[in-house]
Amino acid sequence: MKIARVKTTPMALAFREPYHWAGRVDHAAAVVLVEVETDDGLVGIGESVAAFPAEGTVAALQGVAPLFVGEPVFDIERLITGARHLGSFNHTPWHANFVLSGLEMALWDILGKAAGWPVHRLLGGAVRDEVDYFGFVQGDTTDELAEDARDLAAAGYGVIYLKIGRGEDADLRTTAAVREAIGGRRLRLDANCAWSVPEAIHMIGRLAQFEPEWIEQPTPLQSIAALRQVKESVSVPIAADQAVFTPADVYEICRQRAADVVVLSPHEAGGLLAFGKAAAIAEAAGVPVCLHGQGVSGITDAAQHHLGLRTANLTDGNQIMHQLLVEDLVTAPDLTPAQGKIGLFETPGLGIELDWDAVRRAAERYERDDGCHHS
Ligand SMILES: [Mg+2]
Numbered sequence: 001m002k003i004a005r006v007k008t009t010p011m012a013l014a015f016r017e018p019y020h021w022a023g024r025v026d027h028a029a030a031v032v033l034v035e036v037e038t039d040d041g042l043v044g045i046g047e048s049v050a051a052f053p054a055e056g057t058v059a060a061l062q063g064v065a066p067l068f069v070g071e072p073v074f075d076i077e078r079l080i081t082g083a084r085h086l087g088s089f090n091h092t093p094w095h096a097n098f099v100l101s102g103l104e105m106a107l108w109d110i111l112g113k114a115a116g117w118p119v120h121r122l123l124g125g126a127v128r129d130e131v132d133y134f135g136f137v138q139g140d141t142t143d144e145l146a147e148d149a150r151d152l153a154a155a156g157y158g159v160i161y162l163k164i165g166r167g168e169d170a171d172l173r174t175t176a177a178v179r180e181a182i183g184g185r186r187l188r189l190d191a192n193c194a195w196s197v198p199e200a201i202h203m204i205g206r207l208a209q210f211e212p213e214w215i216e217q218p219t220p221l222q223s224i225a226a227l228r229q230v231k232e233s234v235s236v237p238i239a240a241d242q243a244v245f246t247p248a249d250v251y252e253i254c255r256q257r258a259a260d261v262v263v264l265s266p267h268e269a270g271g272l273l274a275f276g277k278a279a280a281i282a283e284a285a286g287v288p289v290c291l292h293g294q295g296v297s298g299i300t301d302a303a304q305h306h307l308g309l310r311t312a313n314l315t316d317g318n319q320i321m322h323q324l325l326v327e328d329l330v331t332a333p334d335l336t337p338a339q340g341k342i343g344l345f346e347t348p349g350l351g352i353e354l355d356w357d358a359v360r361r362a363a364e365r366y367e368r369d370d371g372c373h374h375s
Pocket of ligand 1: 216241
């Protein structure tokens with residue numbers, strides 16, 4: 001079973017409502033659909049996270065495709081590791097991971113389809129029957145955010161997640177309103193790198209009264225030292241998100257005791273296998289991992305669910321993103337959480353069925369729009 005062809009389609013996924021986070025508002029997310037076909041006619045589906053414009057990601061995928069064509073689908077570790085050390089990827093490991101993870105995802109989908117088993121079984125097997133997801137609060141004003149938080153709590157989400165880092169007054173006002181709206185449910189706050197170390201220590205000191213379960217990535221993305229300094233100075237647990245991408249980053253976070261939890265996606269880690277390695281390093285250090293979501297469709301959410309099912313040191317309140325889109329690209333599996341939870345997947349491979357009309361619309365939206373998808 002050899003790889004015959006790699007097809008790439010850039011897409012713009014439109015958000016249902018403007019997506020507010022620290023310092024930015026997004027109206028759409030760029031992804032690249034990866035379809036890998038084998039010489040015996042199996043097709044695997046994957047999704048690479050991109051940015052506008054997505055041509056760089058498409059070119060990078062097509063640039064490495066010749067390394068994969070003609071090779072056995074089974075040799076995932078060898079092929080992905082080889083591609084990661086190619087040319088400019090050597091100097092841009094994070095970019096390489098975002099590019100290659102969609103390709104790797106598609107290879108796992110093929111292997112699962114060929115074997116007749118869901119991907120989580122090929123990755124060690126499920127250690128739980130369901131994965132718990134957080135209710136992701138959406139809106140701009142305090143009233144909008146509090147109302148959405150109330151709805152999410154009523155829908156049964158046990159963990160409610162709120163973006164902060166939008167200014168001290170707004171953060172305090174919104175966090176108070178959301179805390180009141182959700183009662184005693186667990187509340188996570190994500191500052192998305194908005195603060196310096198002293199600002200983070202100040203803000204977390206003020207936000208502690210609302211009893212957040214953790215504060216995510218308070219400080220700039222590349223500094224593990226900054227996270228550690230904050231963690232040593234505050235009483236609220238600290239999560240590392242943008243400070244940790246690769247298994248090597250997880251090792252450093254754990255070695256320096258710089259975070260209480262690691263928030264990670266397979267796109268950041270460099271694929272499903274690499275996510276497993278990263279999670280294992282954290283597990284050995286006694287640090288739990290939480291599934292992270294970039295702007296993605298249900299393709300990635302489904303792939304990540306397989307990881308959630310098989311990862312021993314997984315937290316509750318993981319992230320999915322497809323619900324924020326005007327329309328998702330998948331018709332199956334059902335990715336709608338019930339009481340915040342999604343159950344076992346039994347369909348071979350990733351188990352994804354695409355809505356090809358929605359795929360076409362997302363590809364047309366990418367071609368049509370001028371590339372300005374945030375403000
Ligand atoms: Mg985050």
